[in-house]
Amino acid sequence: MRFRTHTLVCISALFMAPVLATGVAAAEPVSLFDGRTLDGWDVLTCEAVVQDGVILLQAGNGLVQTAKKYRDFVLDYEWKALRDDNWDSGVYFRYDEVPAGRPWPKRYQVNLRKGMEGNLDGFPTGKNPIAIKVGDWNRFELTVRGVAASLKVNGQEAWQVEGLEELDSHIALQAEVPGGGQFLFRNIRLTELDEQAAGQAETCLGLPLVFSEDFEQGSARWQTTDDTAWELREYAGGKAFGLNRRTSNYQPKVRSPHNIALIKDVEVADFVLTLRVKSTLDTGGHRDCCIFFGYQSPTQFYYVHLGARPDPNSGQIMIVNEAPRTPLTDNKNPTPWDDQWHDVKVVRHAETGTIEIYFDDMAKPLMTAIDKTFGKGQVGIGSFDDMNDFDDVKLFGK
Numbered sequence: 001m002r003f004r005t006h007t008l009v010c011i012s013a014l015f016m017a018p019v020l021a022t023g024v025a026a027a028e029p030v031s032l033f034d035g036r037t038l039d040g041w042d043v044l045t046c047e048a049v050v051q052d053g054v055i056l057l058q059a060g061n062g063l064v065q066t067a068k069k070y071r072d073f074v075l076d077y078e079w080k081a082l083r084d085d086n087w088d089s090g091v092y093f094r095y096d097e098v099p100a101g102r103p104w105p106k107r108y109q110v111n112l113r114k115g116m117e118g119n120l121d122g123f124p125t126g127k128n129p130i131a132i133k134v135g136d137w138n139r140f141e142l143t144v145r146g147v148a149a150s151l152k153v154n155g156q157e158a159w160q161v162e163g164l165e166e167l168d169s170h171i172a173l174q175a176e177v178p179g180g181g182q183f184l185f186r187n188i189r190l191t192e193l194d195e196q197a198a199g200q201a202e203t204c205l206g207l208p209l210v211f212s213e214d215f216e217q218g219s220a221r222w223q224t225t226d227d228t229a230w231e232l233r234e235y236a237g238g239k240a241f242g243l244n245r246r247t248s249n250y251q252p253k254v255r256s257p258h259n260i261a262l263i264k265d266v267e268v269a270d271f272v273l274t275l276r277v278k279s280t281l282d283t284g285g286h287r288d289c290c291i292f293f294g295y296q297s298p299t300q301f302y303y304v305h306l307g308a309r310p311d312p313n314s315g316q317i318m319i320v321n322e323a324p325r326t327p328l329t330d331n332k333n334p335t336p337w338d339d340q341w342h343d344v345k346v347v348r349h350a351e352t353g354t355i356e357i358y359f360d361d362m363a364k365p366l367m368t369a370i371d372k373t374f375g376k377g378q379v380g381i382g383s384f385d386d387m388n389d390f391d392d393v394k395l396f397g398k
Contacts, residue, residue, distance in 0.1 A: 028191070028274060028343070028345070028362050029074075029076070029189045029190065029191040029343065030189065030190055030191070030192075030362070031187075031188065031189050031343065031360060032066060032171075032188040032189065032190050033055060033185070033186070033187075033188040034360075035050070035053040035054075035186075035338060035340050036050060036053075037050060038050060038055070038064070040066060040067050040068070041064050041065065041066060041067065042063075042064070042065050042066075042067055042170075043062070043063075043064050044062045044063045044064075044065060044098070044103075045060060045061065045062030045063070045103050046058075046059065046060035046061060046062030046063065046064070046103070046175035046177070047059040047060050047175075047177075048064045048173075048175065053186065053338055053339065053340055054184045054185060054186040055173065055184065055185040055186065055188075056182060056183075056184055057089065057173060057175040057177060057182055057183045057184075057185075058175075058177065058182060059175075059177050060103075060175055060177055060178070061103035061104070061175060061176055061177070061178060061179075062103045062104075062175045063092070063098070063103070063104065063172040063173065063174060063175065064172060064173040064175065065092075065170040065171065065172035065173075066170050066171045066172070067170075068170075069168040069169055069170055070093075070168065070169065070170075070171060070190065070192060071094075071144075071166065071167065071168045071169070072144060072145045072146065072192065072193040072194075073143075073144055073171075073190050073191060073192050073193055074141065074142070074143045074144075074190065074191040074193065075091070075093070075140075075141070075142045075143075075144075075171060075188075075189075075190050076139070076140075076141045076142075076187070076188070076189045076190070076191075077091070077139070077140055077185060077186075077187060077188040077189070078137050078138065078139045078140075078185065078186050078187045078188075078236060079112060079137070079138055079140065079183060079184065079185050080135075080136065080137045080138070080183065080184040081112070081114075081135075081181060081182075081183055082181055082182040082183065082184065083180070083181025083182065084135075085114065086114055086180070086181070087112070087113070087114050087180050087181045087183070088112065088113040088114065088176050088179055088180025088181070089112040089113070089173070089174050089175070089176055089180055089183040090109040090110060090111050090112050090113070090121075090173075090174040090176075091109065091110045091112070091140075091142070091171070091172070091173060091174065092104070092105055092107075092108065092109050092170075092171065092172040092174060093108055093110075093142070093144060093169060093171050093172075094107070094108050094144065094164055094165065094166075094167060094169045095107055095108060095169050095170070095172075096167075096169075103175075103176075104174055104176075105172075107121070107122060108120065108121065108122070108149075108164065109121045109174070110140065110142055110151065112174075112183070113180065116128075117132045117138070117153075118130065118132070118140065118151055118153045118158050118159075120149065120151070120159065120161060123159075123161045123163070125159060125160075125161050126149075126151075126159045126161045127159060128151065128153055128158040128159060129158065130153040130154065130156050130158050132153065132154070133154070133236065136236075137186075137236050138153070138154055138236055139153075139154055139155070139187075139235070139236035140152070140153060143193075144164070145193050146164075146166060147162050147163060147164050147165075147166060148160065148161065148162045148164065149161055149162075149164055154236050155216075155236075155238040171190070173185055186340065187340060187341055189343075202396075203396060204272045204274075204394075204396040205272055205347070205396070207270060207271065207272055207396040207397050207398055208396060208397075208398065209394065209395070209396050210266055210268065210395055210396065210397050210398075211263055211266050211393070211394070211395040212393065212394045212395070213263075213392075213393040213394075214238065214239075214391065214392055214393075215232060215238070215239040215240055215241045215391060216238055216239055218232065219232060219241050219261075221263065221264050222241070222261045222262065222263060222264060222380075223261070223262050223264050224259070224260065224261045224262075225248065225250035225258065225259060225260045225261075225298075225382075226248045226249045226250045226258070226259060228249060229243055229244060229245055229247075229248050229249070229259050230242070230243060230244070230259075230261060231244045233389055235389075235391075238391075239391075240278070240389040240390060240391040241261070241381075241389065241390050241391070242278075242280060242387070242388055242389030242390060243259055243280075243382070243383055243386075243387045243388055243389075244387070245387070246281070246283075246383075246385050246386060246387055247385070252298060252299075253298065253299055254299055254320060254322070254323055254324050254325075255324035255325055256299075256303075256318075256320045256324070256325045257290050257292075257303060257305075257325075257382055257383065257384040257385075258383075258384065258385060259382045259383050259384075259385075260290075260292055260380050260381075260382040261380050261381050261382055261390075262292065262295060262378045262379070262380035263378060263379050263380060263393075263395065266378065266379070266395065267376045267377055267378055268293075268348075268376060268377075268379060268395065268397030268398060269348075269350035269375045269376040269377075269397070269398065270348060270349055270350050270351075270397055270398055271293070271346075271347075271348050271379065271395060271396060271397030271398075272345065272346070272347050272348075272395075272396045272397070273291065273293070273344075273345065273346040273347075273379055273393070273394070273395050273396075273397075274343070274344070274345045274392075274393075274394045275291075275343075275344050275381065275390055275391070275392060275393040275394070276341050276342065276343060276344070276390070276391045276392045277289050277341070277342055277344055277381075277388050277389070277390050277391075278339070278340065278341045278342070278388060278389045278391075279337045279338070279339070279386070279387070279388055280387045280388060280389055281386065281387040282339070283386055284308070285308050285309035286307075286308065286309070286314075286385075286386065287307070287308040287335075287337040287386060288305055288306055288307040288308065288314065288315075288335070288337075288383060288384055288386045289306050289344075289381070289382070289383050289386065289388040289390075290303045290304065290305055290306070290381070290382050290383050290384055291303060291304050291306070291344065291346050291357075291379075291380070291381060292378070292379060292380040292381070292382065293346060293348060293377065293378075293379045293380075294348070294373075294374035294375065294376075294377040295377040295378035295379070295380060296374055296377050299320060299321075299322050300320060300321055300322065300374065301319075301320050301374065301377065301378075302317070302318065302319055302320075302328075302355070302371070302373075302374060303317075303318050303320070303325075304316075304317045304318070304346065304355075304357045304367070305317075305318055305384060306335040306344070306357075306359060306366075307334075307335060308334055308335055308336075308337050309334060310331050310332055310333065310334060312327055312330075313325075313327070315331050315333070315334065315335060315367075316328070316329045316330075316331050316367070317329045317331075317355055317357065317367055317368075317369040319371060319373060319374075321373060328355075328369040328370075328371050329367050329368070329369050331366070331367040333366050333367060335359055335366070336359075336360070341391075342359060342360055343358075343359070343360050343362065344357075344358065344359055345357075345358040345362055346358075350372070350375050350376070352370070353370045353371050353372035354368065354369075354370050355368060355369045355370070355371065356368050379395055379397075381393070
């Protein structure tokens with residue numbers, strides 16, 4: 001999909017550097033909604049519940065607002081109106097406290113009212129010319145920095161405005177159910193922007209950005225073990241790259257994953273890899289995806305198997321070294337797969353041999369290992385025998 005312009009606060013025990021000394025000090029995209037609870041949100045004078053992995057604005061007039069306040073950020077979210085006609089809701093940001101006796105603040109609002117979807121209230125130049133998908137999910141990406149704001153609607157630039165007041169504020173979903181019907185929200189992600197980030201080279205943990213991919217221009221920069229097993233898919237907001245079947249025409253010489261897509265012409269020793277991944281087939285306890293690194297040859301590489309149900313052959317950091325894959329970990333933490341997009345981060349420090357794997361929680365590793373067998377090598381994505389879509393890949397390294 002269209003890659004979101006953002007910077008990352010790269011936190012890792014390997015480098016012990018939550019803020020960079022050089023380049024951009026920034027934050028990774030954070031999921032504001034975990035798909036299960038309303039933790040991190042306050043529900044004010046309305047009713048909201050989590051249903052089937054999405055937020056349902058169920059009844060009343062009010063707000064579902066973040067507990068935390070933000071100033072400069074990229075907010076990425078998907079919404080869907082459940083009413084057939086005359087729907088109405090919105091997303092508020094940079095607002096003062098809600099006036100007494102009123103359910104909503106006075107500003108600023110990205111409107112979701114029928115016929116006004118994507119308009120920024122109060123700004124004549126903040127009009128959205130892009131048609132939304134009626135009765136379906138739509139993806140909005142709101143960028144707010146300083147006095148300026150911009151919006152993308154399903155991956156297309158809608159508007160840019162200036163003249164905002166700068167202040168820290170909650171971000172809120174507007175419930176206007178009696179007049180505007182019920183709404184659904186999902187995949188709500190926020191990236192905080194450093195005020196000095198503009199114009200600087202993007203880095204993470206002191207490592208330069210060497211590769212980024214949103215698949216809007218295709219998949220020509222990837223080499224796969226079986227081209228027929230991979231395809232580009234359309235989502236609200238753009239494209240993703242994924243597997244179209246569990247099987248593969250590629251049969252490895254030793255027991256190891258079948259479907260692999262490697263970044264072409266890039267090799268790294270120390271690196272931070274971030275990406276989004278979605279499991280596209282519910283295989284229960286067999287759901288997985290694989291991230292490959294230190295790739296030397298088809299029979300020599302590392303990979304992490306993010307399996308739903310850990311055992312010696314699943315849910316572990318693995319090494320393939322001229323022999324069937326062998327676990328480097330004894331991980332007991334399951335990977336909490338569902339039908340939503342998830343954030344993955346892999347951090348590697350070659351000199352110490354340390355490997356960290358993160359899934360959604362970007363502060364606490366899901367699993368770690370130490371091994372120095374392979375140094376610089378290729379990095380890639382894929383699966384042992386499952387189906388996934390991948391997007392928004394960033395590789396920082398050297």
